[in-house]
Amino acid sequence: MESLWLSMKLAASVAAILLAVGTPVACWLAYSNWRWKFLLESVVALPLVLPPTVLGFYALLAMGPRGPLGKLWIALFGHGLAFTFGGLILASVLYSFPFAVQPLVASFGAVDRRLLDASAVLGAGGVRTFLRVILPLSLPGVVTAAVLSFAHTLGEFGVALMVGGNLAGVTRTVSIDIYDHVQSLEYGAANRMALILLAISFAVLSVVYAVNRRAWTPWTAK
Amino acid sequence: MDGEVNPSMLLARIRKERYGARPSSFILNVSIEVPPGITILFGASGAGKSTLLDCLAGLVRPDDGQITVGDEVFFDSARGIYLPTPKRRIAYVFQTLALFPHLSAEENIAYGLSDLQEQEIRERVTSILNLFRVEKLRKQKPTQVSGGERQRIALARSLVTEPRVLLLDEPLTGLDAELKSAIVDDLRAWNAAKRIPILYVTHSREEVDALGERVITLDSGRVVSAGLPTDVLNAPRRKKLAQAAGFENLLSASVLDLRETDGVMRVRLLESACEIEVPLGYATPGTVVQVAVRAGDILLATERPRGLSARNLLEGRIMSLEQRGTMVIARVDCGPTFLVHITPGAVRALELTAGRRVWLVLKTHSCHLVD
Numbered sequence: 001m002e003s004l005w006l007s008m009k010l011a012a013s014v015a016a017i018l019l020a021v022g023t024p025v026a027c028w029l030a031y032s033n034w035r036w037k038f039l040l041e042s043v044v045a046l047p048l049v050l051p052p053t054v055l056g057f058y059a060l061l062a063m064g065p066r067g068p069l070g071k072l073w074i075a076l077f078g079h080g081l082a083f084t085f086g087g088l089i090l091a092s093v094l095y096s097f098p099f100a101v102q103p104l105v106a107s108f109g110a111v112d113r114r115l116l117d118a119s120a121v122l123g124a125g126g127v128r129t130f131l132r133v134i135l136p137l138s139l140p141g142v143v144t145a146a147v148l149s150f151a152h153t154l155g156e157f158g159v160a161l162m163v164g165g166n167l168a169g170v171t172r173t174v175s176i177d178i179y180d181h182v183q184s185l186e187y188g189a190a191n192r193m194a195l196i197l198l199a200i201s202f203a204v205l206s207v208v209y210a211v212n213r214r215a216w217t218p219w220t221a222k
Numbered sequence: 223m224d225g226e227v228n229p230s231m232l233l234a235r236i237r238k239e240r241y242g243a244r245p246s247s248f249i250l251n252v253s254i255e256v257p258p259g260i261t262i263l264f265g266a267s268g269a270g271k272s273t274l275l276d277c278l279a280g281l282v283r284p285d286d287g288q289i290t291v292g293d294e295v296f297f298d299s300a301r302g303i304y305l306p307t308p309k310r311r312i313a314y315v316f317q318t319l320a321l322f323p324h325l326s327a328e329e330n331i332a333y334g335l336s337d338l339q340e341q342e343i344r345e346r347v348t349s350i351l352n353l354f355r356v357e358k359l360r361k362q363k364p365t366q367v368s369g370g371e372r373q374r375i376a377l378a379r380s381l382v383t384e385p386r387v388l389l390l391d392e393p394l395t396g397l398d399a400e401l402k403s404a405i406v407d408d409l410r411a412w413n414a415a416k417r418i419p420i421l422y423v424t425h426s427r428e429e430v431d432a433l434g435e436r437v438i439t440l441d442s443g444r445v446v447s448a449g450l451p452t453d454v455l456n457a458p459r460r461k462k463l464a465q466a467a468g469f470e471n472l473l474s475a476s477v478l479d480l481r482e483t484d485g486v487m488r489v490r491l492l493e494s495a496c497e498i499e500v501p502l503g504y505a506t507p508g509t510v511v512q513v514a515v516r517a518g519d520i521l522l523a524t525e526r527p528r529g530l531s532a533r534n535l536l537e538g539r540i541m542s543l544e545q546r547g548t549m550v551i552a553r554v555d556c557g558p559t560f561l562v563h564i565t566p567g568a569v570r571a572l573e574l575t576a577g578r579r580v581w582l583v584l585k586t587h588s589c590h591l592v593d
Binding site for chain 1: 279280281306307308309310311312313314316318320321322323324333334336337379380383
């Protein structure tokens, strides 16, 4: 069960980081009129189509002792980034990026432009408009982004294997643990963990769909 | 207004090109002055009214020009000045109202007051809620109140900020007449007290008559005319404007002869034998002109009238009668078809029915020539 706890910790950290990093990126993507915006949109969507091993491979190269990130990390903290929990978080953030950013972009973009105009006319600057109008009206999108990036990180395998390796208690996530059990023909243990993962995934997706029905949004008329 | 320095006059000279999806690009090119009081901005849809308001509010950046209120410069392309929207202290009531759906009426109204002390915010919100008679709705969300109440809350939210300029984009569309006139009264009272430039977009003649001190008419991005409502709207020079101003009858006619000394000319309505007398225009015999007649300006008689000053008498037959609220629209076939507005009482008293023979009476000066 250690691996399950580790996966939870990883997924929660990644979801939190992605909300913090993804929100400004999503805001820019939703409202910018820059003509080359589609290039950045493509970069954000890359992890959707890239095999996890490809992403993991480049992440590993960058984090290795001779990679730029690895060098920086060693200079700052005195140890490498590859095969650590930190490295795993970083690679997972990249891998789950579109799962956080795309729901945010969609929900920010769905806020009526005239509400933003109204906010500006009433004297509110960009930050205030974001906090008081865009964010509250995008709550379902924010929940979706958090939940999807959490669930997606929980289920990842390829990236975790490439970047994290298989160190018990450090980088052995639940999906790797399941693979290990199957390799050593421990089907019972594999099944227990697989079932838990299945249940969590179902619960999490139910939250996403329920929230997006606007069943419980605060401004729904009773 | 020449020579008079008005401390809060809104002056705008704006040029804005838009390359839309439509084949021809749209160009707004206007120069307007809006003194304190209510100025109606009138024009058919697509004439550029909303684009003009968006430019004044700073939501759309003009390509070229100047916008000033009193001695404050909002925009000056020559000097590179562009004051962002939040700094303009303009109030703008959108056609869609744009109330924040997740905030209560009270929170919506307080939204623009965040710089003030809590005590003052409370006082101002309460007093404006009372002024617009929506005090009991203060805790309600916009989705929980009626259309008219939403409109009042939107007005209150804009006016509570004590703006320097007020822009209203068809704020009363879709309300019934009674509610409309109640809100119009509120607005007039507020205008009398504050006297700031108010630019009011509407399609409705009633609102123009009830509110307008001045009218600016726009067509295809240009100012067509500006002045008193009666002068501007009763003599429409353009066909589109005639339609927007409620001239239900637009007829093509060929000029027969000019009678300069009488100030009139005789024309024959196309595809008919009807000859009528209209005010003299720039035309020569044989040319085709457009004549606009308001349906409410036509009299209807069941016998051939005698001893009238009106010069135009057309015989025809009622094709249909259609009740619209407190008004009946009669379609009368005189060759061309005329729309005539009559009251339900008149329909009963004259026993009008479809198929009945009638005479239409048109005063010469109720017939307007349009371009």
